[in-house]
Amino acid sequence: MLGPGGREHAIVRALLADPFVGEVHAAPGNAGIAADVPTHDIDANDPAVVTDLARRLGSDLVVIGPEAPLAAGVADALLDAGIPVFGPTKAAAQLEASKAFAKQVMASAGVPTAMARVAATDEEANEALCTFGAPYVVKDDGLAAGKGVVVTDDLDEARAHASACFRAGGTVVVEEYLDGPEVSLFVLSDGRTVVPLAPAQDFKRIADGDRGPNTGGMGAYSPLEWVPAGLVDEVVSRVAQPVIDEMAHRGTPFAGVLYVGLALTSRGMRVIEFNARFGDPETQAVLARLSTPLGGVLLAAAKGTLDQVDQLKWSPRTAVAVVLASENYPDAPATGRRVRGLRKAAKVDGAHVLHAGTALRDGKVVSAGGRVLAVVGLGDSLADARTTAYDSLSLIELEGGQFRTDIALRASRSEVTVTGPAAAPA
Numbered sequence: 417m418l419g420p421g422g423r424e425h426a427i428v429r430a431l432l433a434d435p436f437v438g439e440v441h442a443a444p445g446n447a448g449i450a451a452d453v454p455t456h457d458i459d460a461n462d463p464a465v466v467t468d469l470a471r472r473l474g475s476d477l478v479v480i481g482p483e484a485p486l487a488a489g490v491a492d493a494l495l496d497a498g499i500p501v502f503g504p505t506k507a508a509a510q511l512e513a514s515k516a517f518a519k520q521v522m523a524s525a526g527v528p529t530a531m532a533r534v535a536a537t538d539e540e541a542n543e544a545l546c547t548f549g550a551p552y553v554v555k556d557d558g559l560a561a562g563k564g565v566v567v568t569d570d571l572d573e574a575r576a577h578a579s580a581c582f583r584a585g586g587t588v589v590v591e592e593y594l595d596g597p598e599v600s601l602f603v604l605s606d607g608r609t610v611v612p613l614a615p616a617q618d619f620k621r622i623a624d625g626d627r628g629p630n631t632g633g634m635g636a637y638s639p640l641e642w643v644p645a646g647l648v649d650e651v652v653s654r655v656a657q658p659v660i661d662e663m664a665h666r667g668t669p670f671a672g673v674l675y676v677g678l679a680l681t682s683r684g685m686r687v688i689e690f691n692a693r694f695g696d697p698e699t700q701a702v703l704a705r706l707s708t709p710l711g712g713v714l715l716a717a718a719k720g721t722l723d724q725v726d727q728l729k730w731s732p733r734t735a736v737a738v739v740l741a742s743e744n745y746p747d748a749p750a751t752g753r754r755v756r757g758l759r760k761a762a763k764v765d766g767a768h769v770l771h772a773g774t775a776l777r778d779g780k781v782v783s784a785g786g787r788v789l790a791v792v793g794l795g796d797s798l799a800d801a802r803t804t805a806y807d808s809l810s811l812i813e814l815e816g817g818q819f820r821t822d823i824a825l826r827a828s829r830s831e832v833t834v835t836g837p838a839a840a841p842a
């Protein structure tokens with residue numbers, strides 16, 4: 417398992433629960449992952465180093481968590497070495513690494529998405545902003561860990577973000593604004609066949625009520641009771657399968673997980689973005705409910721045999737994941753602070769703790785990143801799952817720690833609704 421975060425800890429946990437998985441190793445991991453499996457302190461973005469480690473361990477499968485190793489060509493190197501890998505090649509990972517590329521693929525595949533223009537100068541950006549009008553959406557056309565997007569009613573702020581991206585040597589994508597609730601759906605693919613997981617919702621802003629700057633994600637829940645019946649089938653038939661077919665047609669088949677970020681707008685479903693990896697923290701909520709052993713499914717995606725996998729089985733329970741972040745996240749997070757109460761928190765019935773930015777110092781767990789951990793609560797209803805997650809989180813102490821108190825709150829009160837064509841049952 418490659419990667420350092422909460423998503424990786426969730427995947428490690430699921431692999432350890434798979435009776436067919438013999439041994440799990442992680443690189444580099446974090447304090448929580450290291451408590452569960454052997455870890456290796458290597459540069460997970462270096463294709464040669466990763467290939468060397470996988471050879472030494474005799475790995476049957478390498479699972480790539482984050483986008484950086486994908487963009488660096490780690491999957492390509494493993495494939496060249498004949499080692500099965502879950503995660504797309506560098507060329508296929510362009511679906512995430514370049515928003516402009518993703519837009520081209522969507523246009524070729526007839527996938528519904530926001531109208532967009534690529535801009536390389538202040539004049540082009542200004543013209544696009546005026547064409548689409550407020551609210552303005554400006555995206556850095558490169559990997560920015562979910563933080564390169566500015567959505568604002570303030571034209572000057574939109575222009576300033578575009579200018580900053582140009583000064584950094586990049587281009588931007590300017591888009592029409594999409595209204596309506598967002599959905600994250602992970603779709604596994606072996607390059608041909610697609611297998612969807614359960615939909616989740618992510619909370620991107622730092623503060624309650626969706627206020628403050630965008631983050632990597634402050635919480636998530638799954639499944640979504642409010643989505644129209646047939647949404648998953650619709651995403652598979654109108655988005656995932658056409659994109660997977662288009663990538664194969666271009667000679668750059670996509671094997672791994674296609675993360676489809678959607679808005680259910682008043683005019684129907686629209687793709688906001690693709691990622692070439694599992695989402696964080698949605699994975700923490702989604703995998704908590706997956707009853708089918710994960711290892712076999714990921715191996716089938718790597719080996720081109722997803723068509724032989726039985727339908728996935730899910731727990732009927734609901735999962736809520738709440739992230740605990742460091743003081744000053746997402747700007748300059750304060751790190752190196754003791755995290756206390758982890759053992760007590762994990763003892764809460766129905767809860768488990770997944771580490772993200774943590775490290776061990778003198779045998780004690782300290783914060784080592786922006787997002788420190790996520791507490792996952794399972795329950796028979798969203799309200800129950802929320803109570804479990806927040807009860808557990810209340811036992812954890814981190815000086816200056818920030819978390820949202822409203823993860824899945826509106827959905828638990830049935831306040832999330834879809835209007836327009838997407839609302840019609842399929």
Ligand code: AMP
Pocket residue numbers: 530553555562563564565567591592593594595598620630677688689
């Ligand atoms: P992205 O990096 O493309 O996922 O964008 C990050 C977040 O910005 C998304 O999850 C949305 O909340 C918001 N966003 C992106 N594009 C749009 C859009 N066209 N309209 C409204 N919100 C958007």
Ligand code: GLY
Pocket residue numbers: 561562618632633691694695696697698
């Ligand atoms: N939770 C958003 C992401 O993983 O990009």
